[in-house]
Amino acid sequence: MTPELVSTTSVAQPTLRGQRWLSATMFINAWRTTEFRIGFFVFFGLIVLSVLGPSLFGVSPTKISVTDKFLPPIGFEGGNWAHVLGTDQLGRDLFARSLIGLRNALMIGLISVVGMFLLGSAIGMIAGYVGGWVDLILMRITDAQMAIPVIILAITILGVSRPTPFSIVCVLILAGWPAYARTARSVMLSERRKEYVRAAKILGASDLRIMIVHIAPNILPPIAFVAVLEVARMMIIEAILGFIGIGIQPPTPTFGTIIADGTKYLMNAWWITTVPGLLLAISLCGINLMGGALERARNKLLQGVS
Template structure:
């Protein structure tokens, strides 16, 4: 008796369906359950709400000077005090939250798109294309990211746009390496092989089978990356390469308040604590997504 032939079309539709169900289950499990993660999620949501609605609630202008109320301590009228030019610190923090989170989202989006595209091309094409792209990635990863961003921003000149460009240039390589490693594993899976046997185009294989399966690790990396981008932006602005006064940016506020640390502690502490909480919240959220979406990888990391 002859062996019954395998229906490749049925196999190619059944396996992706199981993969899709598995991905949906992982995303449902990503809902945080422990208190520490819930705290991180609450911090992120609170910051987003403050960034969106805070500037509309505050009665003060973030850049208007009021020299009669210089360096006033926190009070009912000014909950976080005023700075050396009489500007309300809380108002400037709220406007700075919108600016800092917006910059972090934009830079992370550019990193994600560029890195994912490079990783997909390198992993699926292979050969000399993979070799050339990975050597470029290795070159970028060989330099400390903040130092390379400092050099690029210094060459381009002091500007928040130049800082965003510098951080985007130095950060996409990690996404490319992550996506490439995932694609190298996925392209040998049964559903990809079945799609090839059915004569599917490369674009179909990439968009239908590869990209949906690399979304989870890329989202985890992006969530963890937002905190680093906020720190990098604040650090470069603190050094005078980013946002310029009177722009209410957290790093610029730290730089202008360091000269008044003894008599006006709130000028440094307020933006410093907010930066810390923001990075902490996004890191907790990223850890939660990593544990939920990549349980095997998380277990391996814990054993190291």
């Protein structure tokens, strides 16, 4: 092996291992904080509850019982242990309906963020690595997409057809990928001229391998906490879509549809809107705790490295 290849190999491998070490260290440092652990266990607990809760408690979220309508939660006069969090205007159990709504919100939030990350990162990495007219065209498309509000885009697409979980996820991905593309492009622009990239080229690595194996690990730390917080934003948007009637359609319960139904009975049945609202708020708090801890861990790590 020539001296040049020996030197480039020594540059490429430690740098790649170092970048992966930074990513792993960021998550480890975040996990050591009480804030992240509380947020994680709250979020993970809600995921388990939303998946297993309805079947474990054996309460139907769609069963109508006229004799049980407007039952308050346990602890209030008229509460019933058969419906611990009360019932709505049709006698449907709010606990079961809220858990199904939580499941739908989590599913749409998580899948849409993964889709945004994959699509946005791919576009941003290609734009930053190739440069030239490819970068110009992709970034102008990104700017145009970012100029369209999510709600306007959702009304335009979902308003002409029956909304389904798949179509809602596609709309959210279409609306959210530009932010990830911008971040991925900025990382790519700063990394593509570094020594380890040049070393990988000399060693014969293809452009695709350089982007995926060598540079992609650098994109995870700046995007990780953004992606976590983005799950919370997608859950809120999903609830808004359901509230205005272009989310998942009845009889499938969602946070938005439950709250929209309850607004008609705020004075005498406040729990119809309060129960799903509190469950959504707890979910968002858990996600925000994790996102904030990841951001602080990354900032401390970068300060230590610099």
